[in-house]
Amino acid sequence: MLDVDTIDRLILNELQTDGRVSHAELADRVGLSTSACYRRVRRLEAEGVIAGYVMILDTEAIGRDLDVFVEVSLVSQSEESLRHFEEEVRACPEVMSCHLVAGDADYLVHLAVQDHRDFERIHNEHLSRLPGVARLRSNFAIRTVYQTTRHLL
Numbered sequence: 001m002l003d004v005d006t007i008d009r010l011i012l013n014e015l016q017t018d019g020r021v022s023h024a025e026l027a028d029r030v031g032l033s034t035s036a037c038y039r040r041v042r043r044l045e046a047e048g049v050i051a052g053y054v055m056i057l058d059t060e061a062i063g064r065d066l067d068v069f070v071e072v073s074l075v076s077q078s079e080e081s082l083r084h085f086e087e088e089v090r091a092c093p094e095v096m097s098c099h100l101v102a103g104d105a106d107y108l109v110h111l112a113v114q115d116h117r118d119f120e121r122i123h124n125e126h127l128s129r130l131p132g133v134a135r136l137r138s139n140f141a142i143r144t145v146y147q148t149t150r151h152l153l
Helices: 006-017 023-030 034-046 079-089 116-125
Strands: 066-074 095-100 107-113 133-140
Touching: 006 023, 006 034, 023 034, 066 079, 066 116, 079 095, 079 107, 107 116, 116 133
Parallel strands: none
Antiparallel strands: 066 107, 066 133, 095 107
16 A cells, blocks of 8 residues: 555545545645645546546446346356456446356446346347356346445545
8 A cells, every 4th residue: 555644544535525525625634734735536546546547337227127147157267268268358338347256156236227138138249259258157136235436445
């Protein structure tokens, strides 16, 4: 971890709660002048501690509130097979995340879909056509119990 002090941690925690907070408000919250706070935020961005800013959408409001978790097993775990799969899975717009995992499967893919018919379409058009796939095993979320984007600092 880069050189992050107590004030930096306060800044990062505040920004994780509200990424749209003004520099003046953020400075007040962490006890700095606006210019000093601005410099720290820019340094944290430049050093890659702050990777970016995003908007979190209400999945129900946009009609993509069915979460599907797909375990993907590949025919081969060669470096080339993994790389090729990882390149292609990025092309599926419904993929929210893809993780190389240890265990029975090689990857765990999280999809946000409209309904079971939408998942069937994605399965037929994207997932089953991904390179090197030997097996797909899907799990549908009944409801999300807890979710966060915050990291403990």
